[in-house]
Amino acid sequence: MPPASKAKSKKTKKKAATAARRSVEATARSHERTRSDHAREIAEDYVELIDDLIAECGEARAVDMAKRLGVTQVTVTKTIERLKKDGWVTSEPYRSVFLTDKGKELADYVRDRHEMVLEFLLKLGVPRADAEADAEGIEHHISPRTLAAMKRYVEG
Amino acid sequence: MPPASKAKSKKTKKKAATAARRSVEATARSHERTRSDHAREIAEDYVELIDDLIAECGEARAVDMAKRLGVTQVTVTKTIERLKKDGWVTSEPYRSVFLTDKGKELADYVRDRHEMVLEFLLKLGVPRADAEADAEGIEHHISPRTLAAMKRYVEG
DNA sequence: AGATTATTTTAGCACAAGCTATATTTTGTA
DNA sequence: TACAAAATATAGCTTGTGCTAAAATAATCT
Numbered sequence: 001m002p003p004a005s006k007a008k009s010k011k012t013k014k015k016a017a018t019a020a021r022r023s024v025e026a027t028a029r030s031h032e033r034t035r036s037d038h039a040r041e042i043a044e045d046y047v048e049l050i051d052d053l054i055a056e057c058g059e060a061r062a063v064d065m066a067k068r069l070g071v072t073q074v075t076v077t078k079t080i081e082r083l084k085k086d087g088w089v090t091s092e093p094y095r096s097v098f099l100t101d102k103g104k105e106l107a108d109y110v111r112d113r114h115e116m117v118l119e120f121l122l123k124l125g126v127p128r129a130d131a132e133a134d135a136e137g138i139e140h141h142i143s144p145r146t147l148a149a150m151k152r153y154v155e156g
Numbered sequence: 157m158p159p160a161s162k163a164k165s166k167k168t169k170k171k172a173a174t175a176a177r178r179s180v181e182a183t184a185r186s187h188e189r190t191r192s193d194h195a196r197e198i199a200e201d202y203v204e205l206i207d208d209l210i211a212e213c214g215e216a217r218a219v220d221m222a223k224r225l226g227v228t229q230v231t232v233t234k235t236i237e238r239l240k241k242d243g244w245v246t247s248e249p250y251r252s253v254f255l256t257d258k259g260k261e262l263a264d265y266v267r268d269r270h271e272m273v274l275e276f277l278l279k280l281g282v283p284r285a286d287a288e289a290d291a292e293g294i295e296h297h298i299s300p301r302t303l304a305a306m307k308r309y310v311e312g
Numbered sequence: 313a314g315a316t317t318a319t320t321t322t323a324g325c326a327c328a329a330g331c332t333a334t335a336t337t338t339t340g341t342a
Numbered sequence: 343t344a345c346a347a348a349a350t351a352t353a354g355c356t357t358g359t360g361c362t363a364a365a366a367t368a369a370t371c372t
Binding site: 313314315316317318319320321322323324325326327328329330331332333334335336337338339340341342 | 343344345346347348349350351352353354355356357358359360361362363364365366367368369370371372
């Protein structure tokens with residue numbers, strides 16, 4: 001549990017400074033992003049997983065996705081419906097799931113980004129277990145420019 | 157739009173390698189985390205904002221929170237109810253919102269982490285606008301150990 | 313082929329976060 | 343002090359992601 005309850009003095013001044021530094025509009029904008037991008041994050045996770053499963057097993061079946069994602073197969077099916085609606089995947093009843101071209105593109109991008117973030121954290125000195133866990137969480141929020149900066153750090 | 161459609165060759169081998177490297181259990185575990193931590197993220201955002209508003213305006217009112225978060229006041233009210241239920245804040249009808257001790261602790265932790273992540277990205281060479289946007293997204297997923305590594309980088 | 317097993321679908325529920333429209337309460341001012 | 347404006351609350355809807363239980367379909371194995 002992070003909140004370690006220490007270092008609570010002389011905070012007030014810092015607070016005001018922080019708040020003043022960024023415009024209200026910018027704050028609202030980024031929070032808007034945060035809020036509604038949850039669906040996009042899930043799409044990214046699914047699409048990457050589907051691509052993995054096709055590479056490993058030759059096909060992506062709901063039951064395997066459910067196992068890997070730690071959810072029920074019903075949840076997978078429903079989400080797949082959404083992804084289909086949004087043009088990331090295709091699937092026929094009782095058949096496995098395939099990526100559209102758009103979906104493949106996303107999967108490739110997501111995988112590269114994931115690997116880069118992980119490498120970056122490792123090189124930064126984060127223990128492997130934490131690095132893997134954090135990479136899962138933060139990968140969705142890494143902009144192309146931040147990704148580029150990470151690449152420079154890893155390669156440089 | 158990130159997926160840039162290039163570099164799609166010789167991916168297949170890499171995919172299998174990636175998938176094999178991490179255990180199925182570990183993957184499921186982290187996805188579980190991803191899924192249900194959305195509520196925690198929102199709590200962190202609200203708590204930090206409430207703390208900011210109290211520091212700036214003397215009190216945290218729903219209408220100001222709504223403005224900053226880019227949502228309606230109704231949404232704020234409902235979320236505040238949830239936060240109250242979870243012990244982060246207190247509030248009386250038609251009055252402003254206050255943090256519990258637990259809420260203050262969280263706010264302090266979150267603010268420090270946010271500032272560290274932002275400083276880190278800036279030092280890494282990410283342009284300010286991107287750094288600020290990305291910090292909002294990734295801050296919730298930074299474990300204490302990754303935070304420590306960032307601190308070392310910034311200070312070292 | 314037929315029965316069993318595995319998988320997928322359907323139906324129906326909960327909860328969180330979003331919205332609009334409307335009612336209520338507080339606040340500020342003529 | 344009463345009235346208008348501002349803020350908050352309530353009612354009721356949507357969407358997305360969870361769940362369980364039960365029905366339908368596909369696969370498998372004598």
